[in-house]
Amino acid sequence: MDENALYARPCIRSAPGAFNLDQQRPDAVFDLGESVAQVKPPYFVDHLLPKLRFGLSVKAILDTLTHPFPGETSAAINDDRWSAFRLDPAHDARWEPIVFRQLDEITEVIHRATGLPDDVRTVIFRSSCAHTLSTSERDNSSRPNGFASQRDVSLKDTHWHHIAVAGEYKKRSEDASDNRLKLIWSLSRTMRDDVRRRFAFGYTIEDRMMRLWFCNRSEVIVSLPFDFIRERFMFVHFILSITYAEEADLGWDPTIVRHHNPYTKTFFYDITVHPHNKPPVTYRTKQVLANVGAEAPLGRGTRVWRARRLENGQEVGQPVAVKDGWVDSDRDREGHVHEQIRASAPEGSEAAKHFDEYLLHVECYGDVLIDGVKDQTDALHRRGAALSTEYGRLSLLIPRREGSGSKEESERILCCPAKTHHRTVFKEVGTPLHNEKSLSVVFKALRNLVYVLQSLHTCRWVHRDISSGNILLVNGRLKLTDVEYAKHEDNETVHGVRTGTPNFMSTEVDSQTYHHIPSGPSNDTAKASDPVQAAQMDRFAVMRRSATDSDESNTESIGELPVLSPASTRRQKPVVSFTYNPLHDLESVWWLALWTLIARNYLRTNEDKDQAAFAARMADQATLSKHLFYKPTNRLQVMTANRFFTNYVNALRLLLKVKWAAVKLDACRDVLKTAFASADAKISDIAFATVVPRALYDQMFDTFDLVHRGMKKYNGEVYIARNVFALGKRDRNELEAGNDRNALSAIELALPASPPASPSTSEGEERPRKLRKLNETSAPGAGPNGSNA
Structure with a gap:
């Protein structure tokens, strides 16, 4: 059975939708x-x-x-x-x-x-x-x-x-x-x-x-x-x-000892790790690196600290990153997944070099032991007893006034798998990509991420959780992390929870359906040689027409752009088991690039002399972010309708540099959409190592590299002030219900006549060399003549 055969599965947040704590409070019940x-x-x-x-x-x-x-x-x-x-x-x-x-x-x-x-x-x-x-x-x-x-x-x-x-x-x-x-x-x-x-x-x-x-x-x-x-x-x-x-x-953890620093009035912790078949190791925390994963009560509860190893009460060795969290009990541990990924690349191959350069190195890992017993949510906390369903469930929703709300909302149920408390220690200490303030640096990291993913895909792996928090910068260099959800093509284990971060999740993964199956003439369904493909073509023809029939209309007002009807986007049980493939990783990278570009406030530069105009452009950009990242119907249309995203970009007052980069990303989206159409036309025969055309990797690499270099030419550098105000789940629900009808301003803004000139080598940075193409001998599963296409 394919992993994604379960339909309408819940998605556990690996990071909160909103960074502001006040906005997360109404989300507690939703979580x-x-x-x-x-x-x-x-x-x-x-x-x-x-x-x-x-x-x-x-x-x-x-x-x-x-x-x-x-x-x-x-x-x-x-x-x-x-x-x-x-x-x-x-x-x-x-x-x-x-x-x-x-x-x-x-x-x-x-x-x-x-x-x-x-x-x-x-x-x-x-x-x-x-x-x-x-x-x-x-x-x-x-x-x-x-x-x-x-x-x-x-x-x-x-x-x-x-x-x-x-x-x-x-x-x-x-x-x-x-x-x-x-x-x-x-x-x-x-x-x-x-x-x-x-x-x-x-x-x-x-x-x-x-x-x-x-x-x-x-x-x-x-x-x-x-x-x-x-x-x-x-x-x-x-x-x-x-x-x-x-x-x-x-409920307190005896393997963590809390200490209070009276001078800084902060806490630090001594955390014990139990590597398998090895003596326990204790680390003393020095700084919190990440804790957004612990915001939601259910889920991984991930926290990461900078720490140093303790020996006889003294700190020794180089700083490390200690990651504490709760993994699905039946999943491989992240440290073991790292070992499997590295083992899948032939020794000396380009993929092996990529993994060594761009993946973290694990110092040790192990499940947490409480009095010698694994700390598990079912076996230890519930003492192994089955959870009875005889008495149903208690609603946490405050009763609504008659006529409001929906039946679907009131019946929403979230079921999480049994989890095991686990710790992993990494040798490198990095900072998440969303903390980086230089747009040029961010796109340089995304550029290199493309070829790291190519190596993964060629070795028949998919990452499945690309997000701004899972990409680290270590001394300015990219490190891809959080591979506990990475999966090999031969792994057919089924889990009941979708993986991914909502803002960056592929639209197909979000809905657990294929969106890009070619419709063709009306009689193509009957003529399709693949009965599974025929069924899917028939089902999604209506959905796609709803998104594309009005592509050329309503370009004057974002508020009037076509939207899919609720019936066309309601999640249904797919005709064929949905399978995550490498294209979904790349779509997540594209969404991450777009989020990095528009879900930000920028520092005003010399070219932005009119403060009022600059503020207006920032307001339009924030509205664009809200409409693209918190309305699933809009996200779907961005990836399926030909001009939907183009219309948004053309109708808004965006900073010149942002609009220029958005146009480049739109061209990249077109190539990605074409690749999806080609893959979804043969959904019963998708191979990880060959489903992504070589041209798509190259296009994404070149696009991100162009934006990286271009942003350095705008007054020297483009810096980000902060993340744009993020919405809580209550606001997102209101948006999806259509309760926010504020039309966005539609002001045509001319694009630069030409992209910024490429910097010369004398300006301090040589044109980055593309990572060498993987060939038949260096990576398994490559296509003819070393191609993945």
Whole structure:
């Protein structure tokens, strides 16, 4: 079975869609699929909560609580309810934080009933003294309504990394949706901010009904509600399990030790790596290199640090990059994939040289071990128990007004595979491409990336996750990283999650369908020699006509350009299993080049003397970025309609240098589109090593090289100020629903009469030599006469 046979599979973000944290907050529910699995409370107790401390009995403690403690006149339980809650919260007129602060009293008497000393408690349940905050008011310093935090940390000094369990309270059951939303934000915040957090617990209470929550990098699970006032056995079991649990059982990672630098008021960490069949190695972090992968609660949760190896408490050796994350348990580890890729290139071949020069070198790698056991989301966190579907899923969406929203949105479900905690240490330390401010340097890296990918493809590999974060610059030189999703042509393993970063993902991969099958005359479908091809041709003829019939019209207003109807772009189960191929890697590179060009704000130079005009051009450029990268229908038309992208570029007031480069990219897109049409015409017989014409690699190399050199001729260099304001998922959904109808300005701007002159060798840079073409003897799978075409 082909890997992509599953249809409409979710895509786990390898990087967030928005770089601004405030914009990511509304995305928390979206990141969880907008619904979570429900289980019975006994399942939650048996398979998710920490085991009870040896010697504790819930029944015995409940019996103790029905009698007064020595010297006291009243018991904690009276009239079949907690004495602290003589009134149900919904009927208590007092301020909400005061009402639920009574839970602190109950947790204290439960501890007293155990007879254990205070210092055996790992955490203490507390209520926040602050006013209950609405979701929109949450900021980086706010706390949940209630929480269980480390015993030796005072309330005023409690931060998110001290909190083991987050809780949210509401007096009214009608406020359940808002309560869940706040709890999801708290869980997401815990998983994001606490480097040591492997999983997290939570609870919500509306009136007297309580739910328990669990979150790791694969799933969020919630219990069915129970009455914490009457069903005291479940409540007491929860309090006891959490209070006396080991830190590892509460989700903290014992293989990471946190240190605080009092001078810089920052944290650094000692991280232990467990290489297979080798002694563990500890590294001390010096600087965070990347952590955007940890923004979403589900997924890889990747963080990368600059670090140095520790020996006898002393830092030794050269700086390295330590990568910590969660990989699909059934996937090869990244270090092993590096070994396989290098082994696929014949010794001494051009491909082998490319891999040595442009891929990172691995120092060591291994799965994280917790008390000698692999840290896995199913086998360890859920203790190997199957997740029951008997009780369905709990919606996290706040109910909409009648007539709004859609059925598809309310039924969206996200399922993540089981994951294993893993670490890889690389010998080189680099910075991601999106941090580079020089447009010339960026396109130089993209230029070299083309031939690195050619080597991969010729050796029958595809990368499958090209993004601005997966391309590093090490001392100014390109390094392609994040190859854990790279796949060899012979690998037929099936996974249920699409890979890639949405902004850069190929449109075919995004929809899991082939878009470029030649339609030809209407009777071609019946005459097609390949029945699979005939079925696909018939299906996509209507989609393609919808995108191309109006190519030549409406060039005066971007807002009126043709758009595909929802019916034509709705994801359907493909007639044939969709297969990722090397062309999809190259399309991702093209989208990355376009994103680099237009999703940026530029520094004003001497040629941009009119500040108002410059600001207007930047505004048009930001709008173009929004319409191209956050509307899937527009992305599809860019790659399928002949003049759709051209019309956009011609109708906007762009900087001369940006418009010039965009025209060059458009020409490159035409060649890419032709290659797709040729490949999709034979979708049942695509070979990785030959599907990409040699001319396409050359065209992309030459285009990126021309832009690289050209940008150096505009007043010496073109520098990027910052990334353009990025949209959150809520904004993207509004755009896709058609709720943003602001037409873009349509101002024709003449292109430069000729591209910038190539710099001479005397100006400091020799014309870059193309990487040598791969031939039959240097790389397997090459076509006749050494060609890949």
